[in-house]
Amino acid sequence: MPDAAFQLSRAPVVAGPPGRRRPPRLVPVLERRQKVSDWERVSVYIGSLVFATLLSVLIIATFGVAPADLAREIGAVVFSSPRAFASVLAQTAPFAIAGLATAIAFRARFWNIGLEGQMIFGAICASVVALYDVGPEMVRLPLMALAAATGGMLWIAGPGALKLRLGVNEVITTLLLNYIAFNVLLHLLYGAWQDPVSRFPHTELFEDAEKLSPLGWQNLTWALPIVGVLTLVLWWIFSVSRVGYLIDVLRSNPQMAFAMGVPVTALSIGAILASGAVGGLTGFVISAGIEGRMTQDFFTGYLFSGILIAFLGRNHPLGVAFFAFFMAVLVLVGQSLQIFFQIPFALTQLIQALFIVCVAASEFFLTYRLHWRGAV
Amino acid sequence: MDFLVNWLLSTPAFAVPFALAALGIIVTEKAGVLNLGAEGFMLVGAVAGVGAMLAGVGPFLALACSALAGVGLGIVFALMVAGLRINHVIAGLILVFGAHGLTSFVATVNGWTNQSISGLEPIVLGQDALVFLTPLLVLGTIFTLEKTRFGLSLRAVGENPGAADAAGFDPTTYRYAAILIGGALLGLAGGYLTVAVTRIWVDGVVGGRGWIAVALVIFARWYPWRALLGAVLFGCIEALIPRVAATGVEVPRYFLQMTPYLATLAVMIWSAARGRSGWAQPQALGTHYVREDRT
Numbered sequence: 001m002p003d004a005a006f007q008l009s010r011a012p013v014v015a016g017p018p019g020r021r022r023p024p025r026l027v028p029v030l031e032r033r034q035k036v037s038d039w040e041r042v043s044v045y046i047g048s049l050v051f052a053t054l055l056s057v058l059i060i061a062t063f064g065v066a067p068a069d070l071a072r073e074i075g076a077v078v079f080s081s082p083r084a085f086a087s088v089l090a091q092t093a094p095f096a097i098a099g100l101a102t103a104i105a106f107r108a109r110f111w112n113i114g115l116e117g118q119m120i121f122g123a124i125c126a127s128v129v130a131l132y133d134v135g136p137e138m139v140r141l142p143l144m145a146l147a148a149a150t151g152g153m154l155w156i157a158g159p160g161a162l163k164l165r166l167g168v169n170e171v172i173t174t175l176l177l178n179y180i181a182f183n184v185l186l187h188l189l190y191g192a193w194q195d196p197v198s199r200f201p202h203t204e205l206f207e208d209a210e211k212l213s214p215l216g217w218q219n220l221t222w223a224l225p226i227v228g229v230l231t232l233v234l235w236w237i238f239s240v241s242r243v244g245y246l247i248d249v250l251r252s253n254p255q256m257a258f259a260m261g262v263p264v265t266a267l268s269i270g271a272i273l274a275s276g277a278v279g280g281l282t283g284f285v286i287s288a289g290i291e292g293r294m295t296q297d298f299f300t301g302y303l304f305s306g307i308l309i310a311f312l313g314r315n316h317p318l319g320v321a322f323f324a325f326f327m328a329v330l331v332l333v334g335q336s337l338q339i340f341f342q343i344p345f346a347l348t349q350l351i352q353a354l355f356i357v358c359v360a361a362s363e364f365f366l367t368y369r370l371h372w373r374g375a376v
Numbered sequence: 377m378d379f380l381v382n383w384l385l386s387t388p389a390f391a392v393p394f395a396l397a398a399l400g401i402i403v404t405e406k407a408g409v410l411n412l413g414a415e416g417f418m419l420v421g422a423v424a425g426v427g428a429m430l431a432g433v434g435p436f437l438a439l440a441c442s443a444l445a446g447v448g449l450g451i452v453f454a455l456m457v458a459g460l461r462i463n464h465v466i467a468g469l470i471l472v473f474g475a476h477g478l479t480s481f482v483a484t485v486n487g488w489t490n491q492s493i494s495g496l497e498p499i500v501l502g503q504d505a506l507v508f509l510t511p512l513l514v515l516g517t518i519f520t521l522e523k524t525r526f527g528l529s530l531r532a533v534g535e536n537p538g539a540a541d542a543a544g545f546d547p548t549t550y551r552y553a554a555i556l557i558g559g560a561l562l563g564l565a566g567g568y569l570t571v572a573v574t575r576i577w578v579d580g581v582v583g584g585r586g587w588i589a590v591a592l593v594i595f596a597r598w599y600p601w602r603a604l605l606g607a608v609l610f611g612c613i614e615a616l617i618p619r620v621a622a623t624g625v626e627v628p629r630y631f632l633q634m635t636p637y638l639a640t641l642a643v644m645i646w647s648a649a650r651g652r653s654g655w656a657q658p659q660a661l662g663t664h665y666v667r668e669d670r671t
Contacts (some may be wrong), residue, residue, distance in 0.1 A: 350478055
């Protein structure tokens, strides 16, 4: 008798006195959304960014910077003069290339957390070319870039091979190699490469032929156009070419990709090495394009910024470029708040983490619909 | 001889943070939550320990504060991973970098950086109380995981959350519990590092020890007692660095400082090359469980 069974199951388990009945305990029920339109995706994504921005403004306000002051500060940092805007663009270039290096690996399901190690080793290789005057001056810069890319590739080749051959977790290996690269750098900067004049732990200044030359507008160098071209090339590879399509297949389902005859190993090796090469170039862009020498902290913060930019830009080269600009504004505003309001720069790092949390959390609300239901 | 005695006596202080951290990671991962945030938990514990000491409380209360700070960060991690189902790798990385920012910010605002503290006093043979407490904690964890109903259901959630759910154990609740307990142990590990070993806070004082502990757990195949052995091994390596430097043997200083990381890499390659790398790994490690997604 199904009807009776239904009645039975609906009957209250304990029939207490009416006055003592508590409201039922509520439990969350997740319902997977069957269809999510592009419009919903975009609006939730933007909503999460707006939410993160509001939270950040609130946090900064609790440390004594009123929103109006903050807005004035942002205006001053970005738009007050062509010079200010150029500074933001100059900072965008290294962020964009760091984001690209991370995004390439993430696209092929390789968690490259070793950007700083690749930057250091790339910059070391480039500095070898610069300091020992390898090759004629005409081709010195291309040689340095080539050396940097090779160095980055060498530095990622180990974790890549271990991952593909033995299944060793690449998050840990790439990360540990950062510490090793940093110690190699310190060994050089406190030893053979120490500045012979000032005795500070950085190399002597590169010669003019070993630095990216100025563009002729404000303080911008050729770093920006180079990164721009790289962004477009990667956009073409990932969004237009066949290779990009195959990498998308590989990312969504490696087993199926393999079964369909996609050259999974070759694509993985290519993406991993490309990520390392771009990581090495990041070190080159900073040491030859911004600092003009090797210092002991030129790489600081780029690892997380790279991950953040790649994540917010959805591993898409154009998204990466956009969020690199955003990060440049954030960091420069953070520096200016440090100077004028004595807010520690670490707050900027916290705000970066806040943004990535909000965007990552928004995925949940796109995937599931949350109901509250009385517990049975 | 002196060298050997000094080396062995200074080993436990270096081994304890690794052992406690590995224990915390094992508890978390036994419930199927990939814990790459270990470094972040340790940082938070470390700064809390220093802050409490500078506020004038005793070392044991300071260590309790460290564990509490770990629990606090654990709530955040649990909300991200078990609540909002954020990818475990991403959530762990956010935790590490967020904790870097948070601890550096808190220490700067309160002026805790570079302030030396009195620290934990040794009781026997130059060893402090936590050195003796750590093996007991390992035993307690083994007992809880192997012999109690709670431990069995926690491991069930890590192996097959669907089956655990059908048996009446809510995987989400168990994952929250595992993350909070693991967070407390990791916070304690970080607190021990500053309260008993370095006795000072500088930004990023943990220096990758959390990551080494993550590798240690893979090496130990999620067995707590093997993790303890691994921790002693790494404690020996770390304790060797100042000893070698003190003997005046000409070894480049920065190459010496690399040894823990190189040893970790070697250990990871060794455990992978032995094959069956996924053998002891909790089967549901790093996956989400949503009851309504059952097929």
